[in-house]
Amino acid sequence: MAAAAAPRRCQWGEPRALGRAVKLLQRLEDQCRDPRLAVGPPSLRDLLPRTAQLLGEVAKARREARGDPEGPGGAGDFLVIYLTNLEAKGRQVAELLPPRGKKDANQDVFREGSRFRRQLAKLALIFSHMHAELSALFPAGKYCGHLYRLAKGSAHTFWREHCGGRCVLPWAEFQSLLCARHPVEPGPTMQALRSTLDLTCSGHISVFEFDIFTRLFQPWPTLLRNWQLLAVNHPGYMAFLTYDEVQTRLQAYRDKPGSYIFRPSCTRPGQWAIGYVSSDGSILQTIPLNKPLLQVLLEGQKDGTFLFPDGKNHNPDLTELCRAEPYQRIQVSEEQLQLYQAMNSTFQLCKICAERDKDVRIEPCGHLLCSCCLAAWQHSDSQTCPFCRCEIKGQEAVSITPAQERPVEVRTAADDSRDNCHQEAAEGKLEPVTPSAPHYPLRIRPPESPRQRLADSGYEWL
Numbered sequence: 001m002a003a004a005a006a007p008r009r010c011q012w013g014e015p016r017a018l019g020r021a022v023k024l025l026q027r028l029e030d031q032c033r034d035p036r037l038a039v040g041p042p043s044l045r046d047l048l049p050r051t052a053q054l055l056g057e058v059a060k061a062r063r064e065a066r067g068d069p070e071g072p073g074g075a076g077d078f079l080v081i082y083l084t085n086l087e088a089k090g091r092q093v094a095e096l097l098p099p100r101g102k103k104d105a106n107q108d109v110f111r112e113g114s115r116f117r118r119q120l121a122k123l124a125l126i127f128s129h130m131h132a133e134l135s136a137l138f139p140a141g142k143y144c145g146h147l148y149r150l151a152k153g154s155a156h157t158f159w160r161e162h163c164g165g166r167c168v169l170p171w172a173e174f175q176s177l178l179c180a181r182h183p184v185e186p187g188p189t190m191q192a193l194r195s196t197l198d199l200t201c202s203g204h205i206s207v208f209e210f211d212i213f214t215r216l217f218q219p220w221p222t223l224l225r226n227w228q229l230l231a232v233n234h235p236g237y238m239a240f241l242t243y244d245e246v247q248t249r250l251q252a253y254r255d256k257p258g259s260y261i262f263r264p265s266c267t268r269p270g271q272w273a274i275g276y277v278s279s280d281g282s283i284l285q286t287i288p289l290n291k292p293l294l295q296v297l298l299e300g301q302k303d304g305t306f307l308f309p310d311g312k313n314h315n316p317d318l319t320e321l322c323r324a325e326p327y328q329r330i331q332v333s334e335e336q337l338q339l340y341q342a343m344n345s346t347f348q349l350c351k352i353c354a355e356r357d358k359d360v361r362i363e364p365c366g367h368l369l370c371s372c373c374l375a376a377w378q379h380s381d382s383q384t385c386p387f388c389r390c391e392i393k394g395q396e397a398v399s400i401t402p403a404q405e406r407p408v409e410v411r412t413a414a415d416d417s418r419d420n421c422h423q424e425a426a427e428g429k430l431e432p433v434t435p436s437a438p439h440y441p442l443r444i445r446p447p448e449s450p451r452q453r454l455a456d457s458g459y460e461w462l
């Protein structure tokens with residue numbers, strides 16, 4: 001495989017292409033110095049140097065990794081697609097911006113609300129997705145796309161079963177795989193699906209893009225129905241809108257509290273940002289933490305926060321999709337129960353507060369704790385798991401039936417019901433847990449093996 005991959009990379013000239021991309025970004029950065037382009041996120045002035053730096057790190061890591069085995073859909077293929085796309089989008093940015101020092105050039109791009117300004121904002125969003133994607137697949141420059149763990153367990157299983165270690169595939173191939181599981185009508189609906197999924201507009205779908213999509217439109221069993229309801233039919237959905245643009249759009253509804261619109265967040269990929277007019281007429285934007293949007297909108301409808309999507313009187317009914325409360329069961333072995341008993345504890349007791357029972361599972365690492373501890377932890381700490389430091393990309397409500405000598409039953413509120421990946425991962429992998437449970441709110445060092453092995457496998461039951 002190494003022998004086959006290396007010549008292809010040489011032919012394409014990956015090192016030169018990386019160098020060219022860095023130079024292009026530096027030129028664009030120079031063109032973006034006008035203070036009128038200092039806008040809220042996503043800001044090209046911020047994204048261009050960060051992307052250039054990361055590409056520099058990628059180039060360095062690739063030089064060091066020369067000759068490493070690499071299959072199709074791996075780092076080399078990804079970079080061909082990524083750099084080609086980066087060049088194309090970079091050219092579009094360059095064309096919109098007046099060349100430096102040319103005072104008589106077209107200044108329309110600086111005018112709020114102009115077509116050029118809008119195009120630039122959309123390109124900034126694409127650059128923001130491209131930066132997030134590169135950071136996810138090449139953290140600190142080093143490729144890990146084959147190990148990337150999707151937040152939603154079912155989505156992870158789906159990708160790895162169908163795509164193996166690949167991190168990217170052409171849209172046409174991805175489309176047929178997805179549609180075999182979640183049918184979609186061909187034609188305009190399929191086009192719309194592609195534009196929602198292909199965040200970087202590269203004509204390909206990466207494991208990162210699929211992760212973001214499945215987090216945004218969870219739960220998995222009704223993934224494309226959720227997408228259709230939220231992104232195709234819902235008047236409140238805004239595909240490409242920045243923070244500033246949401247503020248501007250909601251100005252029109254200031255005298256109509258309960259008006260709202262929602263968009264995928266660009267600062268927190270995989271989460272939603274909802275802008276709304278509050279009861280006193282002010283415009284607020286909120287990012288609900290790790291809850292399915294369907295549920296958030298339904299709650300907002302009940303309490304009067306989200307009533308009028310984009311100012312319209314009709315609020316779509318989402319109850320149908322929120323009604324399902326499937327659950328899964330996880331069998332805990334007899335030894336496991338005895339083990340907790342030997343530690344004078346129980347499986348279900350939260351190991352942080354040792355007061356309440358666990359009722360939430362962190363995604364993607366799978367650690368269990370109680371929601372009070374998780375909320376307090378997220379408030380005081382960054383978005384990382386208190387047990388393993390893995391990024392918290394989602395959470396799932398669970399309720400554990402107290403077990404005597406019988407297996408423990410875990411009931412989940414919404415997601416992953418038809419897929420037993422958590423169960424499969426848990427079976428046979430439960431290993432003794434040392435009694436040295438973390439003490440909130442102390443920062444916890446990553447556990448040593450064998451707990452580390454469990455953390456590596458993504459599932460540990462503390």
Ligand SMILES: [Zn+2]
Pocket residue numbers: 350351352353354355356369370371372373374
């Ligand atoms: Zn707790």
Ligand SMILES: [Zn+2]
Pocket residue numbers: 362365366367385386387388389390
């Ligand atoms: Zn964890």
